[in-house]
Amino acid sequence: MHLDSDFPVIERGGLVRGFVTFNDAVVRLVGFITVILLVVETTILLSGVISRYVLHAPLTWSDELASILFIWLTMLGSVIALNRGEHMRLTALIGRLTPAKRVWCETLGLLLILLFLVMVLMPAVEHAEEQMFITTPSLEIPDGLRAAAMPVGVALMLMSAVAQLARRSTIKDLASCLVVAVLIGGALWLAGPLLIGMGNFNLVIFFVLLIGAGIAVGIPIAFAFGVATMAYIEIITHAPMLIVVTRMDEGMSHIVLLAVPLFIMLGALLQLSGLARTLIDFMASLLGHVRGGLQYVLLGAMFLVSGISGSKVADMAAVAPALFPEMKKRGQKPEELAALLSTTGAMTETIPPSLVLITIGAVCSVSITSLFIGGLMPAVVCTIAIGIVCWFRARKENLPTQVRAPMAVVVKTLLIAMPALILPVLIRLSVIEGVATATEVSTIGIAYTIVVGLIMHIFQRHIDFRRVYPMLVDTAALSGSILLIIGMATAMAWALTQSGFSAKLVSTMIQISGGPFGFLLITIVLFAILGSVLEGIPAIVLFGPLLFPVARALGIDDVHYSMVVILAMGLGLFAPPLGVGFYAACAISKVSPDQVFHRVWGYLGVLLIALLIVAAVPWISTGFL
Structure with a gap:
């Protein structure tokens, strides 16, 4: 899920080396600031609990201040993750390429990241300026101080992406990747009238093929979402790019998501x-x-x-x-241990306090207390x-x-x-x-x-x-990478909603034969596939708001549906040949995936049976609510 450490670092001239050194110094400073933010956030929230429950004197400003600092923690953590190459991404395919081809794919990914960041920088500044006219209710300070985290984070990520290119890429790779990016962008732009005439079928081009190709070549999931959403908005809707920034802000500002870091x-x-x-x-x-x-x-x-x-x-x-x-x-045979480790990883996301449970509660409006129970x-x-x-x-x-x-x-x-x-x-x-x-x-x-x-x-x-x-x-970096996916996926979900796809999906799936259980079976297949490619959190943020209303319309309890979704994603995440969790388990166990492949299916088979039992018996999920 990160840049390979064995990529060559190319010798550069003094000016370029100075820029890279300056970027590294800035990122170290950012790391120090995120550590302070983590400590302060923890202190604020714990003080709020003690004041309310022990002293019976609630701190009315604690959640507001925590929310302001949270968006800064998210954006600065994203900067650290980008500089380290630790944003979540699929590496199974590019990991099989030669080092030279992998460097080329990294260069293409960084160029697309740069393009996205350049496109959203000024809208992020505009968003922060607009929020300056809004005063927060408790602290009575401009909300722009919170929103300023967006342009600052984008600018620092821009600098970090340039430094990564300077550190790793050759002029030849840069030139060829730029040509590819221009050709793809130009082809989409020229095909704009044709794509608009396709109606909702153009969503396949942007949100299936474009994202799929980006993830396949190793572009971080968050930025693959962002590039596809930006291209769709620019070519199909002509809506202002400010929409992307405001939706990102909305997606990353849920106070409940502060539980993630x-x-x-x-x-x-x-x-x-x-x-x-x-x-x-x-x-x-x-x-x-x-x-x-x-x-x-x-x-x-x-x-x-x-x-x-x-x-x-x-x-x-x-x-x-x-x-x-x-x-x-x-x-015990090492391959048997790896198979068991992989399967146990697939079945534990429903155990509180799982971050996937928290994410579902935040983006799908489900009681987190009920999910925990x-x-x-x-x-x-x-x-x-x-x-x-x-x-x-x-x-x-x-x-x-x-x-x-x-x-x-x-x-x-x-x-x-x-x-x-x-x-x-x-x-x-x-x-x-x-x-x-x-x-x-x-x-x-x-x-x-x-x-x-x-x-x-x-x-x-x-x-x-x-x-x-x-x-x-490390906590700040991992948090930033997770929360940036949520922000980008929120912007992408807005695009899907505006296209009318969401409404059509709901009406179509309600009419599916088989009733609630038939819908649950479709859900299992869908989220098993999504889990193998996107992992849990991005898949939930993207498709949860679309499918939970369908489940409610069919009379399926939110908590019951959540458990089916989570277990299905876990099954996909650890099922070969696509599940990235399977390969992670093999790497930790220091065993070749080929040796584990035939042993893991017995475990995954009973896990699928258990999932079907959970889907068929709602009481298992809701009996203690």
């Missing part, structure tokens, strides 16, 4: 503090002697830690290195289904038996893991009991993890404090 930070702190490792140690002592017991430990560990970090790769990377060496010692049982059903496969396969393997851990060891690891076991319960109860909102509850988890981690450090001295600052910068 905070939960990412919480996930990183769980690893840094050692709490995640204590969970694994306890489950290993409890189940390690059972035949295939560490497979159940892997299942349980992914159930407990997955969904918090914001990255499936980070979730798997947190669990696998702690378990795989011991599992291999006990005779409803997400547990579908995950339990999927976990049981995968556990059954583990049980059967463990019986066929001739594995050495292990000595049961003494009860004293089990009790000791349980006591050590107790703080980590309390955390998920604390988070869920805080939301359910109304102590904190879904956005605020992450700060409770952060404060709890810091306190417990420091207490543990007094006795074990296991925290490397040098990792704290890079961890916070």
Whole structure:
């Protein structure tokens, strides 16, 4: 999901080297600012919880200030992600190209990113100027101070994209890519009258073929959405480019999305503090002697830690290195471990506090509290289904038996893991009991993890404090890449709505034979395909607002539909040959995908059965609401 580190860095003249050095210095400053913003955001929201729930004196300005700082955090985090090459993208196809061809594709992607940023820079400035005439209700300051994050972020990303080109691309690559970009843009412009005459079929050109081609050559998903939307608006609608900026601002300004960076930070702190490792140690002592017991430990560990970090790769990377060496010692085949890791990654997104749940709540107007409650049982059903496969396969393997851990060891690891076991319960109860909102509850988890981690450090001295600052910068970069996708997809969804496609889709799908369950089956197929290419969050932001009204019209409960959508996307994300999550699991397991390919289908098969059961039995998702 990032630029390959083995790309050659070309020697440049003094002026170009000076520009690249200046850009790197600016990005380091941006990283420092984002760390401050993260700390301030956490402090503000936690203060709001304490003031309201403990002191009974709500801070009326806390959400407003947090919202202002949030858009700055998002845009500056996007700058860091672009400079690092860490915006989410599909690398499965270009990863098979020769280094020279991959550099060419990177150059083309950066040129298109530059084009998009140049096109939206002045509209972003105009948007910020217009917002200066609006005063915020609590702080009574110009809203333009918040909106100014857009032009500042765009300008810094522009500089970073130019620096990336200067660092990596040759003049020959630049010239040929520029010719290709001009030819494609010119062809679309000249074909404008023909495309307009095609009606909604022109959406296939812009939002299927153009985006598909861009993603295939490695252009970050967010910018592929942006370029396609910009081209559609410019050629088909002739609406002002300001529309793109205002919709991006709207998409990224939902206060509930502030939970994204905070939960990412919480996930990183769980690893840094050692709490995640204590969970694994306890489950290993409890189940390690059972035949295939560490497979159940892997299942349980992914159930407990997955969904918090914001990255499936980070979730798997947190669990696998702690378990795989011991599992291999006990005779487990590496390819079997990779298959199991891939499948557990596919089934854990419904477990709160998953960022996908938060995103659905924000963009599809679904109660996040209800999603948090409803997400547990579908995950339990999927976990049981995968556990059954583990049980059967463990019986066929001739594995050495292990000595049961003494009860004293089990009790000791349980006591050590107790703080980590309390955390998920604390988070869920805080939301359910109304102590904190879904956005605020992450700060409770952060404060709890810091306190417990420091207490543990007094006795074990296991925290490397040098990792704290890079961890916070990484949090900002990942948050920026996720939230920029949401912003771009919101602009794209506006274009689809204005075309009339949304209304036609709703009316068509309501008439589909098979009733609600038939619609759910279509949803499973659609989101499995989308999940294999786009991953969860961009697919939800783009298609959720279109399909949730159809589900409601058919009488399908929002929470039930959300669980079906999330599990279907997880299935697609980890299903070969397209699922990028499958290849990530293989990379973490250090196993060739070819060796894992035939082993993963048994797990994915039972996961599909579990998904169909969840779709057919709404009570699994809604029974505890």
